[in-house]
Structures are given as C-alpha cells and as structure tokens.
Amino acid sequence: MLKKERHDFIMRQINLHNRVLTSDLVQLLNVSEDTIRRDLQEMSDDNLLYKVHGGALSKSYHSSFDDSTVYAKEAKIAIAKKTISLIKDGMVVLTGGGTTIIELVKQLPESLQATFFTISPLVAVELAKYARIEVILIGGLFSKNSQITYGGHVINQLSEINADLCLMGTSALHPQDGLTDTDWEINQLKKTMLSCSRKSAVLCISEKLNISLRLKVASLENIDYLVTELEAKDAQLANYTAKSLQIL
Missing domain, CATH: 3.40.50.10470 (Translation initiation factor eif-2b; domain 2)
Structure with a gap:
C-alpha cells in the first residue's frame, strides 16, 4: 500500500472514531509500528491530526469553538x-x-x-x-x-x-x-x-x-x-x- 493510501485510510478512521491506536493501525494496514509512527508524525506535521502517545486524535474533537473541521x-x-x-x-x-x-x-x-x-x-x-x-x-x-x-x-x-x-x-x-x-x-x-x-x-x-x-x-x-x-x-x-x- 502506498503512503498516500495509508494516510487516507488513517484519516477515515480518525474521522469516524475520533481517535486511532497505533496497535490497531499496525494490524489493519499490515505494516510495522515504525511505519505507522512515521505516518502519524507526518500527518501531525501537516496539521491533519493530533499525535499522542499510542495513537492519534481528531482535531475537530478538541474544540467546540472552531467547527470548520468537523467531519460530516x-x-x-x-x-x-x-x-x-x-x-x-x-x-x-x-x-x-x-x-x-x-x-x-x-x-x-x-x-x-x-x-x-x-x-x-x-x-x-x-x-x-x-x-x-x-x-x-x-x-x-x-x-x-x-x-x-x-x-x-x-x-x-x-x-x-x-x-x-x-x-x-x-x-x-x-x-x-x-x-x-x-x-x-x-x-x-x-x-x-x-x-x-x-x-x-x-x-x-x-x-x-x-x-x-x-x-x-x-x-x-x-x-x-x-x-x-x-x-x-x-x-x-x-x-x-x-x-x-x-x-x-
């Protein structure tokens, strides 16, 4: 799976569930933990999500004052x-x-x-x-x-x-x-x-x-x-x- 495809998949999981676990993504995508960590870091650097210990969180989940990124x-x-x-x-x-x-x-x-x-x-x-x-x-x-x-x-x-x-x-x-x-x-x-x-x-x-x-x-x-x-x-x-x- 290409990196863009992984990133798209991760964003869909984030949008649906507000948070993702690194361990779950490793199993779902069948890639190494290091790969997922790099993906999450890159997506965090691009301001797409919040990277936290063990996974990542949706940006829209963290504020009721800026609803411009609310999914669906x-x-x-x-x-x-x-x-x-x-x-x-x-x-x-x-x-x-x-x-x-x-x-x-x-x-x-x-x-x-x-x-x-x-x-x-x-x-x-x-x-x-x-x-x-x-x-x-x-x-x-x-x-x-x-x-x-x-x-x-x-x-x-x-x-x-x-x-x-x-x-x-x-x-x-x-x-x-x-x-x-x-x-x-x-x-x-x-x-x-x-x-x-x-x-x-x-x-x-x-x-x-x-x-x-x-x-x-x-x-x-x-x-x-x-x-x-x-x-x-x-x-x-x-x-x-x-x-x-x-x-x-």
Missing part, C-alpha cells in the same frame, strides 16, 4: 434537528461528549427549559449559552483523549441520577454486536449512563453503522432510539428496525 458536519446537523423532537420542557437530560452531541446542543431552541447533566466540558460550555437550561457538569478525572470526565467518582455521581433521556454519540453500531467502543473507561461510563436513564438515544452518522469494535457497551435491545441522517425507511437501516429500535 451536515449529516450531524441533520441528526441534531431530528433528535430535538425527543427533548421536552422540564426534562432531565444526560449527555456524553463528541462532535455530534455538540452539534445537537447548538441546534436547541432558545426557549427550552430543561436540566442537562454532562460529562463533557465542551458540551457544558455550549449549553451554558441557553438562559433557561440548567447545566450540571459531572466532575472527575479528565481524559485528554476523549475530552470528557471519567473514573470511579464520575460513575458514582452518574449512578445517583434518574434522567429522562440519555443522548449518546458512538464510534460504532452493529445490528448483532450493538454499541461498541475501544476504550475500557469510556465503556464503563456509557454503561452507567444507559442504566440511569429511562430512555436512551444513540446519535450515529450512517458511516458508523455496521461496524463493530473490540469492547461491547450495550445490545440494541437496551437502546430506545437510533438517530441517523438517513430516512427512517432507508434500506441501510432495515437490520436495525428489526431490533425494536425506534428509528428517527
């Missing part, structure tokens, strides 16, 4: 507008982090009166712009990679919440394997968030459908809504409709 921005805005129909005045809403959730917050109606709990400081900053929304940031250890708080203290706080609705982005969704991710700590957070919410919605661009990663978060049966940019009757969603998910 129009699709995420479409998802945001659909998801707003689930949020009602007086609700207690729990959110994760990520660019899709941030796009959702930017689309909220100014008149909305609700309480939002979030594990994402970037999401909290966006929510704070709304006069009638109470914002509660769950504090704990801060993940530089995922830009959210995590750890036992965060899980303990989450377990005391009884949310009406959990809004969650994802790295991958599969009709058989369900919601999956690659980070153990993040998985524990997501499991806790789902368990302390009456209803849950996964916000997912269609490119992340039919993908399965290493660690399972939840089966589709544990999720109430799937929101994509596709029409609900799109053929790509047929296997998800059969799982009793409500498709928006």
Whole structure:
C-alpha cells in the first residue's frame, strides 16, 4: 500500500472514531509500528491530526469553538434537528461528549427549559449559552483523549441520577454486536449512563453503522432510539428496525 493510501485510510478512521491506536493501525494496514509512527508524525506535521502517545486524535474533537473541521458536519446537523423532537420542557437530560452531541446542543431552541447533566466540558460550555437550561457538569478525572470526565467518582455521581433521556454519540453500531467502543473507561461510563436513564438515544452518522469494535457497551435491545441522517425507511437501516429500535 502506498503512503498516500495509508494516510487516507488513517484519516477515515480518525474521522469516524475520533481517535486511532497505533496497535490497531499496525494490524489493519499490515505494516510495522515504525511505519505507522512515521505516518502519524507526518500527518501531525501537516496539521491533519493530533499525535499522542499510542495513537492519534481528531482535531475537530478538541474544540467546540472552531467547527470548520468537523467531519460530516451536515449529516450531524441533520441528526441534531431530528433528535430535538425527543427533548421536552422540564426534562432531565444526560449527555456524553463528541462532535455530534455538540452539534445537537447548538441546534436547541432558545426557549427550552430543561436540566442537562454532562460529562463533557465542551458540551457544558455550549449549553451554558441557553438562559433557561440548567447545566450540571459531572466532575472527575479528565481524559485528554476523549475530552470528557471519567473514573470511579464520575460513575458514582452518574449512578445517583434518574434522567429522562440519555443522548449518546458512538464510534460504532452493529445490528448483532450493538454499541461498541475501544476504550475500557469510556465503556464503563456509557454503561452507567444507559442504566440511569429511562430512555436512551444513540446519535450515529450512517458511516458508523455496521461496524463493530473490540469492547461491547450495550445490545440494541437496551437502546430506545437510533438517530441517523438517513430516512427512517432507508434500506441501510432495515437490520436495525428489526431490533425494536425506534428509528428517527
């Protein structure tokens, strides 16, 4: 595989999952670890990504203030507008982090009166712009990679919440394997968030459908809504409709 082809592949993985691990890229591309390290360094020098220990991160994942590099921005805005129909005045809403959730917050109606709990400081900053929304940031250890708080203290706080609705982005969704991710700590957070919410919605661009990663978060049966940019009757969603998910 040519270097440009490797770089294109790496950027696609970054765009879809916000982060990549060197070890995973070595296996996926069947090249040496030194080759991947050089590729990531070159791409970092070209300002395409953030190179970190053990892998790389998306640039768009790290700021809610400069959204010019958000991947699939129009699709995420479409998802945001659909998801707003689930949020009602007086609700207690729990959110994760990520660019899709941030796009959702930017689309909220100014008149909305609700309480939002979030594990994402970037999401909290966006929510704070709304006069009638109470914002509660769950504090704990801060993940530089995922830009959210995590750890036992965060899980303990989450377990005391009884949310009406959990809004969650994802790295991958599969009709058989369900919601999956690659980070153990993040998985524990997501499991806790789902368990302390009456209803849950996964916000997912269609490119992340039919993908399965290493660690399972939840089966589709544990999720109430799937929101994509596709029409609900799109053929790509047929296997998800059969799982009793409500498709928006």
